[in-house]
Amino acid sequence: MCGIAGYSIKENSLPGIQRRLEKASSLLSHRGPDGSGIYFDNRIGLAHRRLAIIDITGGAQPLTGATGKITIVFNGEIYNFSELKHDLEKKGCVFTTRSDTEVLANTISIYGKAGIEKLKGMFAFCALDHNSKRMLVVRDRLGVKPLFYVENSFGFFFASEIPALLTLSGCDRKIDPEALDLFLSLRYVPHPFCAFKEIRRLPPGHLLEVEKGKIVNNAPFWSINPAKRNMDYTQACIETKERFDQAVVKRLVSDVPLGAFLSGGIDSSLTVAGMALRGPVKTFSIGFEDERFNELPYARQIADHLKTDHHEFYLPADSLLKTPEILALFGEPFANETAIPLYFLSKFASREVKVALTGDGGDEAFGGYKRYGHCLFIKRLERLFLRRPYCRLRKTSIWAESILNRSRKKKSFPARSADRALLLNQPMRYLAFLELFPLGSRKLLFHPSGPLAEKIVHPTAVDLIGSFYNQLNDDELDRLQITDINTYLPGDILFYSDHMSMAHGLELRSPFLDHDCLEFALSLPSKYRMTTDRKGKRILRDAFFDRIPKAMFERPKKGFSIPLARWIGGPLKNKVQEVIMDAPDDFYRLFEKQGVSNLLSSEIGKDGLKARRLWSLFIMAKWMARFKAVLP
Structure with missing residues (x-):
């Protein structure tokens, strides 16, 4: 590297x-x-x-x-x-x-x-x-x-x-x-x-x-759209295991100390398990004081089970103040807050090793994201002509919950990204799970005569995502995974993984990114990757049942993230507001000052979406000022 x-x-x-x-x-x-x-x-x-x-x-x-x-x-x-x-x-x-x-x-x-x-x-x-x-x-x-x-x-x-x-x-x-x-x-x-x-x-x-x-x-010189294989499930499990093990072995070649990142999730756990078959492994994990985001107990369980040389540390809230240093590495706006813990985990690990294996790519290869299940569920509702009745059911359910539980914040339909997806067709449905600023918030925030005015109603992302989603076959899971492999994986996950690790001279390798292994996974019937009750990574759970205890496989997926809403609504609130309010003039050619002011003054609470919106504006304002970026 x-x-x-x-x-x-x-x-x-x-x-x-x-x-x-x-x-x-x-x-x-x-x-x-x-x-x-x-x-x-x-x-x-x-x-x-x-x-x-x-x-x-x-x-x-x-x-x-x-x-x-x-x-x-x-x-x-x-x-x-x-x-x-x-x-x-x-x-x-x-x-x-x-x-x-x-x-x-x-x-x-x-x-x-x-x-x-x-x-x-x-x-x-x-x-x-x-x-x-x-x-x-x-x-x-x-x-x-x-x-x-x-x-x-x-x-x-x-x-x-x-x-x-x-x-x-x-x-x-x-x-x-x-x-x-x-x-x-x-x-x-x-x-x-x-x-x-x-x-x-x-x-x-x-x-x-x-x-x-x-x-x-x-x-x-390459694109992914593998031909489907006619292979029974038992044989597919055997071959998945063999191919993954081969991918792990290839990534152990090194003349310098080597370790692994361990979150306790399926992908990193299987990576470490594969390494542990070949010798002692050093593992590194990061945690948070907010238990909703803290995966250290799970990582410890896996480390104890596999008998690794385990190292861990907690990330303090003031680590977000390091964003100027991180921004200088990206060179453009990038707002996936997960980059921050990876930056510090890489710094921590680099004291012991120069190479670390990860579980990156496991979700894209084996259908691990929750949004895949939601999209498949909506597709099934459509086939049965039940999408509209289900929407009415969700509206009634949310209304009843707000009546019966007045202590909770009142919600209205659509209350979550899966609800928004119910109302949309592809590729907008895909974007419902990722999009920061859907139509309503764009109208309130984007300057009506600014460079982004024409994007209020029709975002560029619709055509971009559609260009990948619509070129594939009719299998919904295939379409979603290959869309992510072409967009989200290189543009988000791999972009920050490379920049955050290389900031500390640390090389990351992932066996799930072996293109032969990934092509094999996508050549299998989608039912091998996702169960009928919409649980992803079916074949991984079954193929590797003998390496990781079932209870560790079955825990809820958390994802590698940080308590952003708590931090931005608390210790970092003043800093975020200061940077956005003092943003360069061109920033306010893009956004309405009143819309920005309303967002800044609104209560964040536990609203993760609102926190991510503020974080994105903060990142953009910082980037424009640091790099003296100007509008045409």
């Missing part, structure tokens, strides 16, 4: 570019504290910051392959590098290091871009062909590793993180209103967008070919 940057500029187009590359490299130093290197060749430059995991003394980058044809900068891990190396040696390649980087360089040298399909791992890299002076820029299939780029009148520029790319490319700080609209719907900016208009995200499973400062090819 490392940090990379580089450029291919047009002739004499950007004076001082070498100094800019050196500065961009220094901005990536947290990603690679173990070494650095820079390559210059006329109008081309490559920079690398190394986190040494395999072949500590060898493998420095930029690295040139055995033939001298390819020089590469690479961020990630190639898990099948030993097999590839054996194949390349048969073809006459001579290796001078034990690193996967040299294997990657020689694979591209021998096979060209066709070699990408041979790679199994997480990667973002740039391979320079010295013969053609053409760059091949690639991002892995699932988007585990980030890659941002700019193509403008000066040339082509890329980097692992936005702040480094801003420095390198010299692009302006103009905001992309569509990207902000997506952020206000999803709490993250999905590919190919970026909050800065000139910057783009390279989508997962895509490659770019660049020549003389210009992109000459932008194409996918």
Whole structure:
């Protein structure tokens, strides 16, 4: 795991570019504290910051392959590098290091871009062909590793993180209103967008070919839509277990100390259980004083059961005051508050290990999110022509509850995201579970003559989510999972996992992100992934019944989150209000001052949605001020 940057500029187009590359490299130093290197060749430059995991003394980058044809900068891990190396040696390649980087360089040298399909791992890299002076820029299939780029009148520029790319490319700080609209719907900016208009995200499973400062090819090399398998359930359980175990073993290759994050949930528990079969494991967990969010007791149970060397700590409320430091790493608005505990958990773990395995991707691969069950339930109601009667039943139920229990806050239909979903068709139904600002709140908050005015009624997210949801077959669970794999997983989960861990020079690996394992899971009938009573991860529970006690499998899903409403409504209230009220002028070109004021003065209580809305505005105001971002 490392940090990379580089450029291919047009002739004499950007004076001082070498100094800019050196500065961009220094901005990536947290990603690679173990070494650095820079390559210059006329109008081309490559920079690398190394986190040494395999072949500590060898493998420095930029690295040139055995033939001298390819020089590469690479961020990630190639898990099948030993097999590839054996194949390349048969073809006459001579290796001078034990690193996967040299294997990657020689694979591209021998096979060209066709070699990408041979790679199994997480990667973002740039391979320079010295013969053609053409760059091949690639991002892995699932988007585990980030890659941002700019193509403008000066040339082509890329980097692992936005702040480094801003420095390198010299692009302006103009905001992309569509990207902000997506952020206000999803709490993250999905590919190919970026909050800065000139910057783009390279989508997962895509490659770019660049020549003389210009992109000459932008194409996918992989997409997920596996053919269905005709396999009985018992055999599917056996093969799921075998494939997952293989994925774990691949991720244990390391020349440095290795551990695991453990929440006590199914995914991280199975990951640790797989590791424990092969030797002692160090596990790391984080907790909160608010017991509604504290998963430490569950993590301890699993750690005791698997006899791990367990480490844990509690996260204080004032940790949210670290947001300026975190924001500087993201380089754009990002409001999933889960990033904060991961930042501190990574810092905690990095004192003991340089690699940690996680359970990321388990929900997307095996149907674990509650919203999947809700959507399947609504689909069933539709087939039976019962959606409208059920809506009436929910209205009556909520009304009766408010009458019978006057001590609780009065609610009206729709009272929760699942109720809102009942009233909508796809893809709006999907968004009901994620959207921060639905139509009613947009009308109250968005400035009627501002850049987001046309997005009040029709958010950008509707078309984006629809483009993935509507291209697939009629299986509702498949559609939901593959939509998440294309949007939520790379744009949210993997984005913050990478940035928060690499802030402390810690590499994260997840066996659930093995693309062979994930494709196999999605090739199975959806009933293997979700039970008839809408409980996800059916096949995981059954395949691994002998590794984790059933009681630990059956506990309610909490998710890895923080008591945001309590913190924003309490110790951080004044700070949040101060930042939003003092936001730059362009902030109030986007939002109505009265609408913002009403939101700030409203009582948060235990209202998680209201807290997340305030948090998102706080994040946006902070970002605009820090990065001097301006509207077009």
